[in-house]
Amino acid sequence: MPDPVLLVLDTAPSPRLGRLTGRVDVRHADASSLAGLLPAADVLLVWDAASDAVRAAWPGPGRRPGWVHTAGVRVDRVLCPELAASDTVLTNARGVFERPVAEYVAGLVLAFAKDLPGAPELRGRARHREVQQVAGARAVVVGAGPVGREITRLLHGLGVRVALVGRTARRTIHGAADLDRLAARADWVIAAVPLTDATRGMFDRRFFGLLQPSARFISVGPVACVVRSGLQDALERRWFAGAALDVSEGEPPGPDGPSRDVPGLLLSPYPSGATVGWRDRLGEQFVALYEQWARGEPLPNVVDKERGYVPSADLPGGAGPDPGTGPRVNGSAAPPG
Amino acid sequence: MPDPVLLVLDTAPSPRLGRLTGRVDVRHADASSLAGLLPAADVLLVWDAASDAVRAAWPGPGRRPGWVHTAGVRVDRVLCPELAASDTVLTNARGVFERPVAEYVAGLVLAFAKDLPGAPELRGRARHREVQQVAGARAVVVGAGPVGREITRLLHGLGVRVALVGRTARRTIHGAADLDRLAARADWVIAAVPLTDATRGMFDRRFFGLLQPSARFISVGPVACVVRSGLQDALERRWFAGAALDVSEGEPPGPDGPSRDVPGLLLSPYPSGATVGWRDRLGEQFVALYEQWARGEPLPNVVDKERGYVPSADLPGGAGPDPGTGPRVNGSAAPPG
Numbered sequence: 001m002p003d004p005v006l007l008v009l010d011t012a013p014s015p016r017l018g019r020l021t022g023r024v025d026v027r028h029a030d031a032s033s034l035a036g037l038l039p040a041a042d043v044l045l046v047w048d049a050a051s052d053a054v055r056a057a058w059p060g061p062g063r064r065p066g067w068v069h070t071a072g073v074r075v076d077r078v079l080c081p082e083l084a085a086s087d088t089v090l091t092n093a094r095g096v097f098e099r100p101v102a103e104y105v106a107g108l109v110l111a112f113a114k115d116l117p118g119a120p121e122l123r124g125r126a127r128h129r130e131v132q133q134v135a136g137a138r139a140v141v142v143g144a145g146p147v148g149r150e151i152t153r154l155l156h157g158l159g160v161r162v163a164l165v166g167r168t169a170r171r172t173i174h175g176a177a178d179l180d181r182l183a184a185r186a187d188w189v190i191a192a193v194p195l196t197d198a199t200r201g202m203f204d205r206r207f208f209g210l211l212q213p214s215a216r217f218i219s220v221g222p223v224a225c226v227v228r229s230g231l232q233d234a235l236e237r238r239w240f241a242g243a244a245l246d247v248s249e250g251e252p253p254g255p256d257g258p259s260r261d262v263p264g265l266l267l268s269p270y271p272s273g274a275t276v277g278w279r280d281r282l283g284e285q286f287v288a289l290y291e292q293w294a295r296g297e298p299l300p301n302v303v304d305k306e307r308g309y310v311p312s313a314d315l316p317g318g319a320g321p322d323p324g325t326g327p328r329v330n331g332s333a334a335p336p337g
Numbered sequence: 338m339p340d341p342v343l344l345v346l347d348t349a350p351s352p353r354l355g356r357l358t359g360r361v362d363v364r365h366a367d368a369s370s371l372a373g374l375l376p377a378a379d380v381l382l383v384w385d386a387a388s389d390a391v392r393a394a395w396p397g398p399g400r401r402p403g404w405v406h407t408a409g410v411r412v413d414r415v416l417c418p419e420l421a422a423s424d425t426v427l428t429n430a431r432g433v434f435e436r437p438v439a440e441y442v443a444g445l446v447l448a449f450a451k452d453l454p455g456a457p458e459l460r461g462r463a464r465h466r467e468v469q470q471v472a473g474a475r476a477v478v479v480g481a482g483p484v485g486r487e488i489t490r491l492l493h494g495l496g497v498r499v500a501l502v503g504r505t506a507r508r509t510i511h512g513a514a515d516l517d518r519l520a521a522r523a524d525w526v527i528a529a530v531p532l533t534d535a536t537r538g539m540f541d542r543r544f545f546g547l548l549q550p551s552a553r554f555i556s557v558g559p560v561a562c563v564v565r566s567g568l569q570d571a572l573e574r575r576w577f578a579g580a581a582l583d584v585s586e587g588e589p590p591g592p593d594g595p596s597r598d599v600p601g602l603l604l605s606p607y608p609s610g611a612t613v614g615w616r617d618r619l620g621e622q623f624v625a626l627y628e629q630w631a632r633g634e635p636l637p638n639v640v641d642k643e644r645g646y647v648p649s650a651d652l653p654g655g656a657g658p659d660p661g662t663g664p665r666v667n668g669s670a671a672p673p674g
Contacts, residue, residue, distance in 0.1 A: 099470065099472055099496075100468075100470055103447060103450070103451065103470065103471050103472065103495070104447075104451050104468075106443075106447055106495070107444065107447025107448050107450070107451045107453060108453070110440060110441075110443055110444025110447060110448070111444050111447070111448045111453050113440070113444070114440065114441050114444045114605070114609065115607065116444060116445070116448050116453065116603075116605075130607065130611050130612060130613045130614075130615065131437075131441075131607050131609070131611065131612050131613070132612055132613055133436065133437055133440065133612040133613065134440050135436055135440065154494075154495065157491075157494035157495070158440070158443070158491065158494065159436075266453075268451070270452065270467065270468050272451065272468070274467050274468065275467060275468050275469055275470040276467045276468070276469055276470065277467075278467065
């Protein structure tokens with residue numbers, strides 16, 4: 001019996017795939033060769049998670065991979081209607097990026113509060129302006145998936161009073177219906193939603209108009225959830241105090257990306273999830289999933305292709321705050337929409 | 338019986354002292370009038386904590402205040418030998434600044450790790466450099482007083498493995514003899530020591546030579562604990578990766594202050610303890626202490642005038658990490674020296 005065919009869509013090889021050598025027929029594709037190679041593949045690894053080549057190349061009925069894994073959190077770039085309607089299993093890299101992204105958010109909250117971005121410009125400025133205390137401030141985290149939960153946990157550890165908003169209310173998670181009310185009194189609004197039809201452009205002029213003048217908005221999800229013109233307008237009119245957008249791969253700061261000349265807008269210098277060793281962790285994760293797949297075991301991190309994200313019904317308890325010290329976020333969890 | 342005389346050394350009146358109206362004979366002094374007014378005072382409030390006027394004006398034997406309170410953490414600017422030898426009680430503002438300073442340190446750690454200071458300069462830079470994860474990194478916090486303990490608590494909450502170093506080893510606090518060994522393997526070295534004869538200049542060229550090339554050094558204590566030329570040299574030679582100095586009042590960024598043109602050196606834009614409302618909190622604290630003094634009760638926050646700081650033997654347990662979740666720092670605690 002021939003080895004299974006693993007087709008890898010990549011721009012650079014993953015160092016960890018070598019562990020599969022001798023057991024797997026590894027082939028490599030780029031955007032132009034993908035369509036021709038896909039029908040012969042058993043497994044497709046979308047190593048270049050910023051690519052949207054799969055949408056264009058996904059084959060019609062007939063032979064196609066039984067499993068697609070994307071080495072990233074976002075699945076909107078991969079999930080075309082034909083893939084959604086097929087019986088192909090789609091998994092993502094849940095578990096690799098949550099902590100780095102949450103650290104980035106905590107860092108931004110503290111950096112804004114302490115005016116660290118202003119530090120290099122100290123010369124000649126008045127020195128006795130007061131900075132803010134983070135403990136006791138109110139935050140609303142929009143998106144109750146693993147990233148939103150990890151953000152909630154870290155901010156809670158800093159003494160921030162965090163309200164976590166999911167799609168529907170359950171236990172200590174607020175439903176989407178509470179979002180406007182919570183946002184209107186928040187010092188910090190953190191957007192951690194996946195890109196779906198329901199979340200595209202959900203942070204718009206109307207939403208920004210709800211915020212307090214002292215509030216700040218931080219998005220760590222796809223920029224397409226944010227209406228750029230609305231954000232820019234609101235910042236220029238000082239409707240609220242500042243914003244930060246995580247610049248993820250495939251969202252260049254060019255004409256298609258967020259503008260960098262907006263007052264009060266901070267862009268991350270690098271994708272916040274890309275901490276040292278992230279490619280190794282992604283490679284190790286895929287190898288582990290592959291071992292499970294080869295043994296015929298059910299895979300974790302399976303995307304609900306209707307909803308467009310991995311449901312959090314069985315998220316491990318460790319994703320929530322420590323018991324007894326913070327809001328409890330157990331139970332089924334899903335982003336707004 | 339006349340009201341007690343409260344002499345306030347200030348540049349701006351404290352809004353909260355009004356609560357003592359009718360019970361206290363409040364008088365105000367500046368540096369030039371202090372010596373003349375001191376002998377008649379029962380209590381001296383050093384509201385302008387950056388002033389060193391008390392050292393020059395402290396009266397010789399004879400009539401002098403029985404209690405001096407400084408509205409800051411540092412006592413080195415007040416504590417002259419004559420005051421140390423007297424039976425005057427000296428108290429400080431312990432409890433007001435610990436959390437803001439610890440938040441500033443946590444913010445710097447995250448901002449350095451995520452390269453947030455580099456964010457505004459994104460244009461034209463390579464975007465795929467990896468940032469660092471904070472969880473799992475090693476930190477050594479030098480100074481086991483309330484500020485060092487609060488820093489330890491917050492960093493521990495971020496998943497940092499923190500070693501706390503005091504003057505002498507006890508329970509989970511390392512002694513000063515361990516400092517070199519711990520610093521040599523630390524990713525983060527946090528200096529939170531008071532200025533005493535033993536700590537003046539303790540962070541010098543020899544010390545910076547111990548650090549890893551990837552390490553960063555953050556000082557939140559008096560700049561005089563750091564040998565500027567040694568710091569500058571070490572940063573210019575890239576002995577370690579970066580440093581931050583908290584710019585406290587009375588340490589202007591002029592010729593006497595830390596240089597701002599050193600590569601990798603970040604200066605706080607404002608004193609890190611000065612969060613919104615800090616003057617109110619200082620005023621409220623003094624009024625509460627005054628009530629205790631007026632009732633003849635023993636005062637908290639009494640400075641050990643031999644050692645030059647408030648001993649932490651009876652620090653409330655809340656100053657340490659949560660029980661069971663972090664290193665325990667109970668018991669007597671004092672900074673190195």
